[in-house]
Structure formats: C-alpha cells, structure tokens
Amino acid sequence: MNLMSMTAIELGSKIKKREVSVTEAVTAALDAAERKEPQLNSFVTIDREGALKHAQDVQKRLDEGQIDSPLAGVPVAVKDNLCTEGLLTTCSSKILYNFIPTYTAQAVLQLQQAGAVVIGKTNMDEFAMGSTTETSAFGETKNPWNLSHVPGGSSGGSCAAVAAGECTYALGSDTGGSIRQPSSFCGVTGFKPTYGTVSRYGLIAYGSSLDAIGPVAKDISDCAAILEAIASYDIKDSTSVRREDYKFTSALIDDVKGMKIGIPRDYLGEGLDDDVKNAVLKAAKRLKEKGAVVEEFDLSLVEYAIPAYYVVACAEASSNLARFDGVKYGYRTKEYEGLHNMYKRSRSEGFGAEVKRRIMLGSFVLSSGYYDAYYLKALRTKALIKQAFDRAFEKYDVILGPTAPATAPKLGESLSDPIKMYLGDIYTISVNLAGLPAATLPCGKDRAGLPIGLQLIGDCFQEKKIIRAAYAFEQTRNYEYSPFAEV
C-alpha cells in the first residue's frame, strides 16, 4: 500500500477506519519528501518534529471523536507566503529569511481544525512574483516530470510536491495564475476560488485585490473537500465575502447534460502550442459526448488583461511591500548611515531583482502625473474585462480553455525576457482581474511527456458548476492519466 499515491479523501478514509494511523500517514509524507528533496527542492522548510507532534494530537482528537473531517490526519504542505505560528515563513525571500510568525493564517488554521497536519512550507517565486519558481531566494524547484524543466509558478513548490507525492495535497495562492499555471505544468489539479471566498488573513500580501488562496491536489474531489474546509467568512479580512453555500462537495456529480460550455476563440489563436490545443479540444469533445452543449465564442479584450494586471498588481505590491523596512522583522543591512539609508539598503539587499522591478513599476504608475494615465486606465480596463465575462456568463455555465499556452519551459529560459514570461499567463490573468473562480485539471501530455492543463472558469460564486464539469471530465479520463511523477 503506497500511502503517497492516494488522494486526500482516500487516505483520510483509511485513517478514519483506523487502517492507517495519522503518524504512519505523516511519516510516509516526511520520508518521501526528505528522500526526493535533493532533486526537487519543493520545500523551503520541512517540519518533521512539529508534524509528528501534531500527528499525535490529531490521532488523539480522532480517537476521542472530536473531529469528523474527511481530511483528518492527512499530511499537507503550505506555500511559504502563508503565516504559520512558530514555523519559519519566508515568502522565498532573503528579506524574510528568519521570520517566525506569531499567528497562523486563517485558511491554514481551518485546515488544522479539520485535523490536517502541516509537514512543511513550500518554495515559491519570491513574494509570488514569477511564473517559474526560479525567483526564489532559496533555489529553483524542479518539475517532477522532467527535472530540467520548471514546475511553473509562483506556487511551484506546492504543485511539484503534490505531483511527486511529497505530500498528499497543498495550499497555494493565485494572484495572476499562480495556482493554476504550476498545477498545469506539474499535472495536478488546482483551484482558485471566487475572490473573497477564502480569508486572506495571514497571507503575505502581493496584490490584495487579486490574491486568492486555494488547493492543489490530485483530483477535483480533493479540491472540493479542501475548499470546503478553508472557505469562510472572516471578519479579519475586510474583503471576505459571506456566502450562502459552502457545500462544494455536493457538486461532485457525473452529469453535464445540457450544461452550456463556451470556448473562447481568443484562447485558441496565435501562440498556443498544437499539443495543448489538441488535448484541450479533445477534453471539450468528451464533455460534449456526455451531453454538454459546447460552442466557441469571442470573449474579447484578452490581450489587454496582462498589461492591466501588471499595472494593478505592481501598484498594490509597491504599497504592500513597503512594510519590509528592516525594523520589525526580517533582514536588516549590516552597515548604514541613519534611518532612511538603513531602509533603502535593507530593502535593496533583501529583495531580489524581479521584486524590485515590480515595486519600481508600481511606484511609478502610482506617482503624481502618471496615476491617471496608468493606474486609473488599468482599473477602467479591468471594468471592461469584467463586463466581457459578464456577457459570456449570460450564455454559458462554464468557460473552457487551456490553462497555459505551452507546457513547462526548461529551467533558465524564462527570466531573461520578463514580458515573454508574463505572456505565459495570458489565459489565467483575466480571471483574477474579474475575481472569478477557475480550476485546472490534467488533460494529457505533450510530445515531450510534459503535462497539459485544462482550465474551467465559472462566474463569481459558481464554483459548483466548475466542480461538476471537472468531475464529469475526470470520469472520462480513464486513459494514460496518472497524477504521479516518479522521482
């Protein structure tokens, strides 16, 4: 019995039936992670001692009948931009190289209340700024399917860890595609919920109006169960949304008869790899065979999403990252003359190149004389993009397309040309601008054997339509699919 090839629901069920103890499950994950880390580097921190202690606590709570969650006892890895009390949280940045949070992020806390055991913190692009996990100050993560390729980013560590069976599932964050794109590259299932569904309390902010926390797992059933555990209305997050229905798992139904699915023609055009296109259209055909009504349509404005995103995200980042000043936590420069020089040197030495690039661009677009031309223009564009989606969702239940234009690039190929790297997020970014929920699930491999992701986008608060379509698709995916990379 390989515990690490099971889904969270399968493993949770074995734990509940006492066929597997929590300590056995957690030890299996820790052993696998420690064995594979020299090759993958998915983790910034592995917390063996803390995880084994928590495992005992959870077993006790289970034995006393205090918890009844399907996730109880299942080992999880958490992206290193989510605060964990007493456990190093770095955002993969030198500026937070020694930061020990005094509290735990709400999403992680809810998982722990459900009995999840955090085994460690996963590597990411520094402050979630990047699409490859190569901007981490603690070294790049490798793609488990081919170690000379990137895992995607920014939640590359979380996605690689799930794909390689270093943990059963993981949490990531998604500001412009940072859960979906690496999930696609690593052949796992990722879910970005509607903005405001999961509390951002304790998530180290990048672009606050875009940031969303979500699950990375082996299938949509796990994603739905995890989402159910982490979603809540939280008074500690002023943009938290009170929802009527959090029962996401009730949508795990193999029935898409009559479901209207739209494929944006704009997502199938220039720049899309042929293998990706064929796999995505094949997936659409399978849903059609199951009774969905599938048609192509023009979404419009797709090419404006990336420039609008970089203005909005960088503007918010320049403000959010002002708190890293060498005073309250993290890195302080060794030599300085006076307060302002200390601020400047600490930040300049503590932040990496991509983070500095985005802070500067953000400072510029918010500065006097440019605010209207750049920042307000981007917010107006965002309004138009939202309207385009609103029109689409008048006609369709779900929008289907690729998650990324190509499969995972080779290590070292992306960072030299930032704009080219940014273009890789073309299908994911507009979803964040419009606050929509979206999932990615594996739908095949390209000619080089690298995973391809299918993206399903829903209207705000319509996660259940995505889950239903994803579940129905998974039932047809009895072919070559395995969520598991041998490392």
Add this chain to the structure above:
Amino acid sequence: MANIISDDTIEYVGILAKLELKEEEKARAKKDMSEMLDYIDKLNELDTDGVEPMSHIFPVSNVFREDIVTNTDGSKDTLLNAPKQKDGGFMVPKTIGS
C-alpha cells in the same frame, strides 16, 4: 510611442520605492521599465471614456467593528522577530539631529 526613462526618473522612483540601485541595476531598470511601459501603452488602444475605474469586483465598503481588544498581548513574541530591540521596543537608528 517609446517610453524613455531618464536618470532623474529612476532616481525619483528609487526614492518612492525606498530602493538604492547599483549603477548596473539602474541601467537594467531603465531598460525594463521602458519596455514594460511600452507594453502597457497597449491599453491606450482601448476607449475607456465614461468607464468607471473598478477597484473592487464586489460593492465592498468599510467594515467597522467596536474598538474592543480581543487578542492577547503578543508583544514579546513579536519583538523576537525584530532585527534590533531594546526595552520592549523596536530599535532604529537615531532620527533626530545629534
């Protein structure tokens, strides 16, 4: 239209962003920013006259609560993260004239 970023602009952005760039970083920053702005200028193709800037997707408003303390005193643990501390406070370089 190509955006030319001058030395003055980079200096000014450095002040706003509280960053001190080395000479070679400045050259790269000028190039990167000018390329990004050229790319962002694509937004000017769009007619956005009369479109309200959308900062939030949902009609959010301020969330108020009573000013009652609910958390406990975490100052000791918080200070453990400080690069320098003294007498229960964060220690920073002298800010008023010596």
